[in-house]
Amino acid sequence: MTESQTIGGQAAARRLSMGATMPPAEVPGVRLQRFLGSGAFGQVWVGRDINTGRGVAVKFYLHRGGVNWSLLSREVKNLVQLSADRHVVQVLEVGWDADPPYYVMELIEGGSLEDMLVRRGRLPVAEATELFRKILIGLNHCHGKGVLHCDIKPANILLAADNEPRLADFGQSRMSHDQTPAMGTLFYMAPEQADLQSSPDARWDVYAAGAILFRMLAGNAPHRDQALLSQLDTAGSLPGRLARYREAIASAPPAAEQLPRRDVDRSLRKVLQRCLEVEPENRYSNVQQILDDLHRRDKMRARRPLMLLGIFGPLLLLLATCFFGARSIDLATRTATRELRTEAFGSNQFAARLAAQTLETEIQRYFDLVHEEAQREPFENLLADLIEGETSKPVLERIAASETPLDALQRKDALAARDVLLEHPAQLSLDAYLSERLLQYRQPSEPGRQRQRLATMFVTDRNGTIMTIVYGKAVPREQNSVGRNFAYRTYFTGRRDDLLSTIPMDSVKPLRHTHLSSAFQSTATKMWKVAISTPLWLVDGEVVISGRRETPDRDPDAVFVATINLGDFQLLQRNESGDDASDDNPSQVAVLVEAREGAKRGTVLQHPLMDQLREGGQAMADTTFQVDGPTMDRLLEGGDVDYRDPMAKASDANGFGGEWIAAMQPVTLPQQVAVAAKETAEGAESDSEVGIAVRETANPNALVGEPEGEHTDLLVLVQYRLSEVLGPVDELRRSLLFEGAFSVASILVMTLLLWWVVRRVTTQDERRAAREAQTPTEPPERIDTMTLN
Structure with a gap:
């Protein structure tokens, strides 16, 4: 039994059976090689020029009875007239007197733009723009020769091996002075062209070119959707379908706004929208204007890196200057802070030693007072x-x-x-x-x-x-x-x-x-x-x-x-600046701290705030304030400590909050008293009746590096407000930052002003060029229609 064929196989067999096996006639100087295809008027064969070896396509007109020879002669005449342009398919020879008639044109083996778009879908912006520009160049050449294509669409644009587009199929073309209507292809045809009474216009080709650009960017023709296709199919007669098409295009939103791509720049969108304007008056008047806008777009894009460099270059330089300026200010501030802090700490240590010596002198005076009274x-x-x-x-x-x-x-x-x-x-x-x-x-x-x-x-x-x-x-x-x-x-x-x-x-x-x-x-x-x-x-x-x-x-x-109240010691009645200790916001104060080991170590015994609170009637019987153990150890070791006064917790806004520089010094007994005390301790050490530990000569609270002696249980702590030390540095920093900010602002304003001036001049040049491009030009030279013999 015969094997059955699939539907696809049957269609392929039918095409093969319809294909010609022998060319209709011989063409002088051309060796015909294979059948390419057939149409309503005849067949197309692929051959090779015998003299040059160049591939050619030969179109034979076999069906003379159904041919509109005036339209056919117009197409051939226009192709011959435009064959000098590399963006138009070139006619190499015309055999109009042969039987059957034919003409020979260059062979474009890359297929059509339609084939490529069907295969690839939408194209990258750069590639689509470049193809668009070359198509416009071909169209501009045609219009310059007085020929309007009137049926521009992807299928009528052939692609050479180097991807160069060639305009083809001038069957609907008209001369610029011709008043005969010409039908294009739906969705590539301008709305006003869809009228059997319309007259050819260069703006028809402008619209069609914009539709091709839209197709390359979007993957489909503008306004083309299934709903509109259904309406057109049910419109009945040709005038009805054309009227429905015009109404649909006029009522649809602007095509450029429907472009589903974000990588299309604004200037290209403006070109696309102006090409696809529904009203011819709002559309480009000719193709040259589109090329001019594309040229301006190229110039603007080429200038963009320089403009960006001109804008962001100074800004980056300014940012770098700000960064290094701020870094220098910060480094200078930190260096000055470190130096001032070191100097202040040394001064504070000296003040603590002096305060301890002053207190020792006072103790000696009280010793003398007791001896004198006794x-x-x-x-x-x-x-x-x-x-x-x-x-x-x-x-x-x-x-x-x-x-x-x-x-x-x-x-x-x-x-x-x-x-x-x-x-x-x-x-x-x-x-x-x-x-x-x-x-x-x-x-x-x-x-x-x-x-x-x-x-x-x-x-x-x-x-x-x-x-x-x-x-x-x-x-x-x-x-x-x-x-x-x-x-x-x-x-x-x-x-x-x-x-x-x-x-x-x-x-x-x-x-x-x-x-x-x-x-x-x-x-x-x-x-x-x-x-x-x-x-x-x-x-x-x-x-x-x-x-x-x-x-x-x-x-x-x-x-x-x-007995003496610790607050009655003269040292503790006044601070280092000579102001009364009741000053609400002193910058430097002397404080007495408990030195004995145990739970009371670090207890603040006398502080200017105690007198303030006592004078204000605030009792402090059940409240003690202590310097924590690690801080005590660091202070006794002579370290630079960010000290926080524990008395700052005694009340709100008492003026003793924040950070201080502190130095601590033990208070020693007067020399003759110390010697006597040592003898007493040595004598008591052998006293077994009491049976308790005696006071040691070496004091655990002695500063590191200080000679050992007989110390009291008192430590003098002198604290200096850190903000007073760093006040000049903060003021200098603020001043430098203000000057730097003012300089940066001035440079920024000048940069923006210069950029505005350059931008304004550039914009004026662009507007002047645009006005010049819109100046009406003389109509193209009238060309007589070629007649067929």
Whole structure:
């Protein structure tokens, strides 16, 4: 049985059966090689010129009866007339008298633009624009010869091997003076061309060229969609279809706005839109205007890198200048900050050492004051009367008979003895004398003269019982400490910390040298204070004190004690600039800090803000402020620390917030006192009855690199406001930044002004060129129609 063919195979067989096997006639000088195709009028054969070897195409007109010989002669005549242009298919020979008639043209083997678009779809913008330009050149040549193509479409544009387009199929072409209508192809035909009464116009080819550009960019012809095709198919007659086509194009949105591509630049879109304008008056008048706009587009695009360089070059240079300028300013600022900070830190360290020495000098003056008060003759006589008096001595012995200091505060006979002592004439006499002396130290100082200030003065017997005490202001009887035993206190023992109040009284020995106690907080005022105590011996009715003459080899008969509020030290009453310490925003202040190891280490003992808050009626009894341990260690090591004042947390907006430069220095005892204290410590070290650790000579709070000595439990911290140090640098930085910003702004304004001037001049040149391009030109020379023999 015969094998059945597919539908595609049957169609291919039909085409092969329809193909001619022999050419209709011989063509002189041409060897016909193969059949290319057939149409309504005849066949096309591919051959080769015998003389030149050039490939040619020969078109035979076989069906004379159905041929409009006037149209055919017009096509051939126009092709012959335009054959000099490389963008138009060239006619090489015409055999109009042959049988059948024929003409020979160049062979274009690259196919048509339609074939390429069907194969590739839309083209890249650059390739589409270049093809568009070459098509326009061919059209412009045709129009220059007075020939209007009237049927430009991708199928009528052939592509050579080098992708050069060739205009072909001039069957609908008209001369520029011809008034005969010509039908083009739907969607490539101008709206006004779709009219059987229309007259040929160069703007028809302009519209068709724009439609080809749209097709190359979008992949389909403008306004072509299935809905419109359906309407055209149902329109009936040819006039009806043409009318429907005109209405659809007129009512549709501008074609350029429907172009679904973002890589098409604005100038090319403007060219495309002007080509496809519905109204002929808004369209390009001729092809040359399109070429001029494309040329201006090319110039603008070629100039764009220079324009971008002209705009962004100065801006980049300006940015680089800003970057290096800012970097230089920052480097200079950091260098100046480092130098100023180093200098300020060194100055602050010096100020801390000076403050420590000043405080040491003040302590020495208070030591001298205590010695001087203890050796006044009235004091000696009154003290001897109280200690050795026939009636007062038994009272003191009754209190000393208690087992512990705590027991002395609870035993009835000790309490009764205290009542007697409070009313004893010898105690009252000594009390009156000390009150008078204390008053001298509490009077306001004279202008230009600073007075030493004492908080309290009192005297204990050899067992630690307070024989008399005077206060800065009167206290109730029950709060008076006369008759109470405080043998465990540091001002009596000369030790670093208080002993327990339950320690046996007979195991505690009084100090033998003048002593500065550790800081303690007053139970009444909550102010931090220190006590200076000195042992007293009665020898032949006179008082002998430590360090002034040889002391007896026995326990002291009494201990004289004076207390000083830390805020009363002259150093802590004024800051370094000489302003009052109550200044709301001081730049430099001196602060006292607790040095003893333990939970209280770093506690702020005296600070200008404490006086401010106290004067404002704000109690600070239950609040302590401490410098943290790591900061303390770094300060004692002599490091540069970004210090934050812990007192800044005491209240809002107190003027002590922010960063400070701080330096810390331990306060040492006066030299002769230090030596005596060392001897006391060495003697107490062998005292096994008390059984407690003694104060070491080497102090853990000594600064690294400083010689070891007898230090107090006080540290002087001098802090200087960092913003004051860096103020000149900040001002310089602001000034440099302002000048730099002003310079940058000036350069930027000048750059923009110059760019605006250049842009304005360039725009004016472009507008002038555009006006010149729109100037009407003389119509092309009239060419007579070729007649056929």
